[in-house]
Amino acid sequence: MSAGPAGQRGYTLFELVVVVVVVSVAGAVFLDRLRLYQELAEKAVMETTVRLIKTGLQIRLAELIIENRQGEAARLEIDDPTHWLDPKPANYGGAYRDPPRPGNWYYDAPRRQLVYVVNSGERLEIDAGATARELRFQARLLRDRLKIGGATVYSVTGVTVVPVTPFRWSRSDYAPFSLSDLA
Numbered sequence: 001m002s003a004g005p006a007g008q009r010g011y012t013l014f015e016l017v018v019v020v021v022v023v024s025v026a027g028a029v030f031l032d033r034l035r036l037y038q039e040l041a042e043k044a045v046m047e048t049t050v051r052l053i054k055t056g057l058q059i060r061l062a063e064l065i066i067e068n069r070q071g072e073a074a075r076l077e078i079d080d081p082t083h084w085l086d087p088k089p090a091n092y093g094g095a096y097r098d099p100p101r102p103g104n105w106y107y108d109a110p111r112r113q114l115v116y117v118v119n120s121g122e123r124l125e126i127d128a129g130a131t132a133r134e135l136r137f138q139a140r141l142l143r144d145r146l147k148i149g150g151a152t153v154y155s156v157t158g159v160t161v162v163p164v165t166p167f168r169w170s171r172s173d174y175a176p177f178s179l180s181d182l183a
Contacts, residue, residue, distance in 0.1 A: 039120045042103070043169050046116050049089050049105065050137060053114065054161040056084035057139055061159045073141055073156045080107040081114055081139045081161065102133070113138050113164055127166040136164035 057076055064073050080095070082088050082105075089105055096106040103119035118124055118133040126135070142158035 035120065035122065039123055039169070042119055042121075046135070049116070050161055052085065052089070053081045053137075054159075057081055057159045057161065060084045061141075061156065065156075070156050073159070076159050077139050077141055078112055080109070082107065108136070111136075114161070121169075123169050125168050125170060135167055137161050138164055 061073055061076060064070055082092055091104045093100055093104050093106045095109045100106045100115070100117045102117050105114065105116050107113075108115050113136045115137075116135045118135060121133050124133070126133075138161070140160055140162050141156050142160060143154050144157045145152050146155045146157075
């Protein structure tokens with residue numbers, strides 16, 4: 001600081017530059033953290049939606065088993081898995097024909113896949129073969145061998161939702177998301 005006329009003090013150009021640099025660095029760190037938290041929020045909402053859909057499918061399978069209609073369980077792998085949710089997720093667009101907007105779900109009927117279009121995804125890694133920023137899921141029936149009256153039969157014992165293409169959200173700031181998290 002330099003003393004001016006009548007004892008006034010002001011800031012030097014160097015001090016002003018130092019303040020601008022410190023504020024810029026703090027702003028850059030803040031914006032990076034903000035993007036990280038936005039992506040963590042998107043990841044959490046996506047995971048919650050997958051778990052909600054999985055729970056809806058499991059409840060429907062339990063209803064079929066209770067009513068002794070296990071033969072209809074195969075429809076759970078074919079139909080839109082959000083069919084069993086009421087209400088459907090707010091960002092669910094149904095069976096799309098136009099390119100979907102980021103941050104939304106849609107059902108790809110020809111492939112029988114539920115698709116989430118990633119909004120931010122800077123820390124998302126999708127394994128080889130995937131070109132778009134889409135996470136694709138399919139409903140899968142779980143079958144086990146059961147012994148009934150001395151005979152062995154295969155029966156539907158569960159249902160799950162699995163990723164079609166492996167993916168992971170990774171960064172040192174939080175634990176990576178993997179396929180085993182959905183099981």
